[in-house]
Amino acid sequence: MLTIEYFNNHYFYKKDLQNLCRKYGLPANGTKAELNDYILKMLHGVLPKDIKPLRKLNKQRSLQFSEINLDTKLLHSGFKLNNEARKYFANYFHLSNFHFKKSMAIKMRAVQKNNDDRATVKDLIAILNNPSKVINNSEEHTYQWNHFLRDFYKDDAYKDFNTPIKVAATLWKAVRDYRLSEYHHALMTKYYPLIKQYKKDAK
The missing domain is CATH 1.10.720 (Transcription Termination Factor Rho, Rna-binding Domain; Chain A, Domain 1)
Known part of the structure; x- marks a missing residue:
């Protein structure tokens, strides 16, 4: 259970x-x-x-490159972050190739979740210019935890503990609210009182 x-x-x-x-x-x-x-x-x-899905899947016909403009609605229009949209942004920014940014995907999901029928392509471009607007959300924290855990397991010190995942979770909880929350070995020493119970030789 x-x-x-x-x-x-x-x-x-x-x-x-x-x-x-x-x-x-x-x-x-x-x-x-x-x-x-x-x-x-x-x-x-x-x-x-x-418990209902937070977002509805976009099943509309995808817009073609020529159908996209700054005022195109992100919702209920057929706009998707696909190759046609990539062509549009490459043309808009005068680039030979354009790569979608994580902030754009987060914005799109927020639009779908909130059923925001006012958001347009112009808002996606605004997010590109100011990505910090979408950083502080639950999805971003998930990415940060993933990166933290990946780096934690690169440190052989994790082998000294019976339940490494609990050690990682304890360290993450201690630093996650700070702007710089990457894992580094010094955290093992700084927060040792919090994790010593998980040490293999702990009594």
Whole structure:
């Protein structure tokens, strides 16, 4: 039986979260942050049948490059972050190639989640110029945790602990609210009183 304590103290890949969502009859599409949200709602007592997808899938015909302009709505228009949109932005910025930025994808998901029918392509360009507007959200924190955990396991010091994932979670909790929350070995020393209980030779 899945519990809040178990869920909060273990790391799950996106595929794991999708499998859990399918097992319990929850929406199984979306970002890791969205899947986490569905599972936590269930663990806090919301019935699976009452948990609805945070975003509706865009099933409209995709707009062609020639149909996109600054005033194109991001919602209910057929606009998608695909090759046609890539061509549009490459032409707009006078580039031979254009690569979508993470901030653009986050903005698109926010538009879908909030059913924002006023947002336009112009707003995506504004986000490119000021990406910090979308940094402080649950999805970004998911990415930061992933990076933190990846770097944590690159440090052989994790092998000194019985439950490394709990050590990583404890260190992450201690630093996640700071602007610089990357993992580095010095955290093991700085926060040793918090993690010593997980040491292999702890008594």
